[in-house]
Amino acid sequence: MTAKTDNHKEIRVQAIKNGTVIDHLPASFGLLIIKLLGGIPARKIVTLGSNLKSRARGLKDLIKIEGRELTESEVNKIALLAPHATINIVRDYRVIKKIKPHLPEIIKGAVSCPNPRCITNHEIISTIFHTRIDKKIVTLSCHYCEKQFSQAEIVKYV
Ligand code: CTP
Ligand code: ZN
Numbered sequence: 001m002t003a004k005t006d007n008h009k010e011i012r013v014q015a016i017k018n019g020t021v022i023d024h025l026p027a028s029f030g031l032l033i034i035k036l037l038g039g040i041p042a043r044k045i046v047t048l049g050s051n052l053k054s055r056a057r058g059l060k061d062l063i064k065i066e067g068r069e070l071t072e073s074e075v076n077k078i079a080l081l082a083p084h085a086t087i088n089i090v091r092d093y094r095v096i097k098k099i100k101p102h103l104p105e106i107i108k109g110a111v112s113c114p115n116p117r118c119i120t121n122h123e124i125i126s127t128i129f130h131t132r133i134d135k136k137i138v139t140l141s142c143h144y145c146e147k148q149f150s151q152a153e154i155v156k157y158v
Pocket of ligand 2: 120147
């Protein structure tokens, strides 16, 4: 599945015909991003590359979803965990669009509230978080219990 390229510096997985490639994810975050997007879509081929050597520097994760183009709201959800990701839309083997995720003002349902006393942890209600970004730090506040959480805390509740 993986092979060294000519310069022996890069590891590549097979190209896809149609679908989405989520690239430049922080190393080891791939599984978490799949979970954030609601899991592996039924009957779709998904390839996860983890801790791959990045061309820029360091390591990265990468997800390929065949036969499925992510929607704008799915793309933007990714900003919560990986603001620097690149979402590539592939059609007929060519990247036709590169999208950068934008943190949405409201995040619904994707994350549970870390506050054990929050009503969303006791009744069947979707969570709603209001997002704020200040000096590159993402903070979420729960619409119901109004508590604020850092991005690092939220990662545990995806
Ligand atoms: N890709 C793929 N199948 C294709 C085309 C591209 O899986 N048919 C993958 C590439 O392997 C790469 C990503 O989609 O991981 C983006 O492709 P491309 O834009 O060609 O690569 P780069 O120029 O390296 O992208 P960037 O500048 O965003 O790093
Ligand atoms: Zn809450």
